[in-house]
Amino acid sequence: MxxxxxxxxxxxxxxxxxxxxxxxxxxxxxxxxxxxxxxxxxxxxxxxxxxxxxxxxxxxxxxxxxxxxxxxxxxxxxxxxxxxxxxxxxxxxxxxxxxxxxxxxxxxxxxxxxxxxLMDIDADQLGIPETDYDVQVAMSSTEFARICRDLTNLGESVKIEVNKEGVRFTSEGDSANGSVLLIQTAESEAAYKGVLDKKKKKEEGESSGVKKEEGAEDEDETMADGEKEVEEEDEDEDAPKSAKKGKGKRISKKPADDDDDDDVIEIKDEEDAEKEKEKEDDAEHQEEEEDDAEEEDTSSKKRKKKATAKNGGPSKRAKKDKQIDEAPPGVYIEMQQAVQLTFSLKYLVNFAKSSALSNYVTLSMSNEVPLLVSYNFGSGSISYYLAPKIGDE
Amino acid sequence: MxxxxxxxxxxxxxxxxxxxxxxxxxxxxxxxxxxxxxxxxxxxxxxxxxxxxxxxxxxxxxxxxxxxxxxxxxxxxxxxxxxxxxxxxxxxxxxxxxxxxxxxxxxxxxxxxxxxxLMDIDADQLGIPETDYDVQVAMSSTEFARICRDLTNLGESVKIEVNKEGVRFTSEGDSANGSVLLIQTAESEAAYKGVLDKKKKKEEGESSGVKKEEGAEDEDETMADGEKEVEEEDEDEDAPKSAKKGKGKRISKKPADDDDDDDVIEIKDEEDAEKEKEKEDDAEHQEEEEDDAEEEDTSSKKRKKKATAKNGGPSKRAKKDKQIDEAPPGVYIEMQQAVQLTFSLKYLVNFAKSSALSNYVTLSMSNEVPLLVSYNFGSGSISYYLAPKIGDE
DNA sequence: GGTGGTCTTG
DNA sequence: CAAGACCACC
Incomplete structure (x- = not known):
């Protein structure tokens, strides 16, 4: 019983x-x-x-x-x-x-x-592959929900691109295209780092048949490679191009209107994109400094607020140790390899309803493999799997 | 005017x-x-x-x-x-x-x-039975609304069982059955006691001063027998039994089934209706005058007087007059005899809309007799009557 | 809890 | 065809 x-x-x-x-x-x-x-x-x-x-x-x-x-x-x-x-x-x-x-x-x-x-239901206990994903992304669950909802107004599907700098969600519709870029920042990294680690541990613990407590409790260690890099960037002088700049940066663009080559959507070559990005970011930096002087940090200006990242004082730093009560903007990424996949937004919107269950969500992806969208609440988790769209479907 | x-x-x-x-x-x-x-x-x-x-x-x-x-x-x-x-x-x-x-x-x-x-509406002033109910239940109006709404998701009707311990609301549906039990506690008793007392007194006051009963249609017979017994339990000596009795008519569930001429709805002849109305009005006046004579006050004041008259103890008195601002959980029950009745939830849900008007509601029931759902706001009241379902309908 | 959209009903 | 009721989103 x-x-x-x-x-x-x-x-x-x-x-x-x-x-x-x-x-x-x-x-x-x-x-x-x-x-x-x-x-x-x-x-x-x-x-x-x-x-x-x-x-x-x-x-x-x-x-x-x-x-x-x-x-x-x-x-x-x-x-x-x-x-x-x-x-x-x-x-x-x-x-x-x-x-x-x-x-x-x-x-x-x-x-x-x-x-x-109760009823009898054919138990289609499909085995779920314990995949090692090429990328794992942790981010605010409400942010993810928002992005999916926003983009679903434009098009049917979303292209998710992940590289070291961040995650870009792009949707193309008949009347408009849209693209949202979330940047990995020191702040978001600090906030979400433990999440992925914990999750990883948990999964390991489970797959090995062990009770999950053990895995769950030691969050401190498990450092993936990418992780250390980022960590160093955290307070480094050598001004690493990427992670540092945009604290809580969320950039939206209308790629269709942008013919410049900084439009990553159009870029096929990852490396080039990388470089372009740098240029872009530098330019932004300058702008931002100016902006900061005059602008306050209101939500409507959130997108431009990157410059504040520089001033990331100890108060922000403190977030690292804190539980994720309210999820900060930005993303945390662990990756072996850049990934680009396209999914039906309809399903993602549906998955995103689970944001009521957790402040953060993790997206796990490998090319050609179903996306895993996972919400962890203290005493359990809910996971969604969705196969990517292939070609132009 | x-x-x-x-x-x-x-x-x-x-x-x-x-x-x-x-x-x-x-x-x-x-x-x-x-x-x-x-x-x-x-x-x-x-x-x-x-x-x-x-x-x-x-x-x-x-x-x-x-x-x-x-x-x-x-x-x-x-x-x-x-x-x-x-x-x-x-x-x-x-x-x-x-x-x-x-x-x-x-x-x-x-x-x-x-x-x-404005429009001319056939005055189907149906007499309402001044029943003395076997049970009266006072409870939070929002709780009642909640229960009705909840159970309506499961089934069409609700069985309400009242005994000394509490009230049970049960609904049976195709996929699930549900049952909510509200217990009478010291707290709820203290909170609601005055409500029922006051209400009872009020009703008496009303019945002694109001019209609509004169047409007393031949339905007096429907007065429940239990009425007199109950009346005696009323600690009130000066209870105007005469007023109380016979004034009530019972609600005809389906007027169409009622061939009596008292059902104005069925009357085709406008003039006749008109005349009856006049007669009625006259009768009313007389009655009213009488009442006024014996109880030299306005009806509403009468009520208050009576209500206060009943309770000797000052502590009780205080409770009685206290408004119920936020209704506590639980129920308060006054009963002569256990009751079990079944009602259409659709109507109860509709009745429960009145919870905006009062924090508490009273349910008055006798077996085989229409339920009375009543909301008292300071300056008036709204009452709903609903016949129980009989058998398996 | 309020609102908008959809579905059903008269 | 219109209005109300119900359900999902905000």
Whole structure:
């Protein structure tokens, strides 16, 4: 039998809000380590994987592995009946055809019980490849959501390009094209570094069958190669072109209107692009210094605010050690090799609903391989996989 | 003529928001005691009764009783033109076919005048049974709304069971069943006790001074037997039993099924209807005069007096008069006998819109008898009646 | 919680 | 065809 208690219904509610439009039926695979859900989306294009660690529950007991076939629409309805801060207990007998949900109000004079029918669902437990991705990007989840939403207004798909400087999201539509560039800065690096490390460790821990705590706890070490470089840049004098300049830089362009060669979209050769970028950045620097003098740091000017990066004082530095409570702008990138892939925005927008679950998101990519979009909340994670578009589809 | 001024348009706005979906046309029956509205809902299943006490108005004058036939959709539109804190004055001449509304801004630099067409509406002043219910439940109005909304996601109807421990709301649906239990606690009891007491007293006061019962149609027989018993439990010595009794009629669930001539809806002959109305009015006057004679005060004051009369203890007194500002969880129950009834959730959800008007709601039930859902705001009340479902319908 | 968009209904 | 009700986004 299963008995699992969450101290806050909000988590489950958010989870279901995240996936209910993508998947209508799925098995909750319960075992002693926790609850997992894995399903293709309704159109069999994307894959969703949810993981809830046993130790993320206030109480967890699952005597033996059991799949609970759940209609997510129904479950969503039932969860709507819980208040965010209700304590929720899930109960199912072995081989049960119902799932019982018990909601206890934070103040104890209200108890609600629900009983939801279960169903048999063909367990298409697709194995998910433990890929080593060429790039991993950590960034603000709301920023990612915003970008996807913005670009979805223009076109159907987005091209994601990752190189050492940052990540560029580009969409081309009939009436307009758009491109958003997120730059890796000392600030964003500091903020997100631990995230990728932790995530990596966690994954390792899991894949090796170990309990995840161990991996999760030692965040301090694991340094990928790229990481060290960046780290040095952090306070270096030698003015490394890239990471330093744009603290929280977010550049939007309309490539279509830009015929200059600094339009990276048009550039096929990565190296050239790199160089061009440098030039560009230098120029910006000068401009920015001027700007700083006159401009305050309002949101509308955020894009231009790069220059403030230079003044990145100790206060910003402090962010490094801090938990990611509010996710800073910018990105953190770990990469072996530059990557450029194109995805359907429709799905990404859908994935991005999970930003309610975490302040940051990680995008993992290798060329020709499905994108992994992953949100980690303390006690579990939700991952989405989406195959890239090939050619002009 | 009528001239009635409310210091806050918000009240009227909320009132109309509450009922406009249920009823599209209704008579505002104005007389010197205030304004009453009573109507079956559009599908003739539920009954709505609104009462605005004369002394709830900043200024109130109504020379003689007059019904104002109002299209609630129009009135809602007109009221949308008022700001919440505008002072609103309603004006109508005798036999007028328009209602004038004057909005004066809280700060005196804005005056708006509206004139709305009135219409003739067959006055189906159905008598409402002055039932003494087997149970009365007081609870947070938002909690009630929440429960109804929640359960409506699961099924069409809700079973309400009341016993001494608390109230249970249960709904069964195709994919899930749900049940919410609210417990009576010391806290909730303390908070709501005064509410029910006050309400009870108020109802008595009303029934002794109001009209609409004279037509007392042959439905007196529907008075529940339990009524008298209950009455005695009332600690009040001077309880005007005579007034209480026989005034009530029961709601006819489907007027179409009622062949009695008292159902004005069915009357085709306008003149006859007219005459009946007159007779009614006369009767009303007489009754009222009598009442006034014995209880030399305005009806609303009567109520207050009585309410205060009942409770000796000053501590109780304090509680009683205390407004319930934020309604605590839990319920307060007064009961003679356990009750279990089933209702259509659709209507309850609709009723629950009135939670904007009061922080608490009272549910009054007897087996086999229409539920009364009642919201009391300081200067009046809104009551809904809904017949229970019988059997498996 | 408010608003806009979509779908259903009269 | 229009209005209201419902659902998703902000």
């Amino acid at each position: 299963l008995e699992a208690r969450l101290s806050q219904a909000a988590l489950l509610k958010k989870l279901l809000d995240s996936i209910k439009e993508l998947v209508t039926d799925a098995n909750f695979e319960c075992n002693e380590e926790g609850i997992n859900l894995q399903a293709m989306d309704n159109s069999h294009v994307a894959l969703v994987a949810v993981k809830l660690d046993a130790d993320g529950f206030a109480k967890y007991r699952c005597d033996r592995a059991m799949p609970l076939g759940v209609n997510l629409t129904s479950l969503t309805k039932v969860l709507k009946c819980a208040k965010d801060d209700d304590r929720v207990t899930l109960k199912a007998r072995d081989n049960a055809d119902v799932l019982n949900l018990l909601y206890e109000a934070f103040v104890g004079d209200r108890v609600a019980e629900y009983e939801m029918k | 009528l001239e009635a001024r409310l210091s806050q348009a918000a009240l009227l706005k909320k009132l109309l928001d509450s009922i406009k979906e249920l009823v599209t046309d209704a008579n505002f029956e104005c007389n010197e005691e205030g304004i009453n509205l009573q109507a079956m809902d559009n599908s003739h299943v539920a009954l709505v009764a609104v009462k605005l006490d004369a002394d709830g108005f900043a200024k109130y004058r109504c020379d003689r009783a007059m019904p104002l036939g109002v299209n609630l959709t129009s009135l809602t539109k007109v009221l949308k033109c008022a700001k919440d804190d505008d002072r609103v004055t309603l004006k109508a001449r005798d036999n007028a076919d328009v209602l004038n509304l004057l909005y004066e801004a809280f700060v005196g630099d804005r005056v708006a005048e509206y004139e709305m067409k």
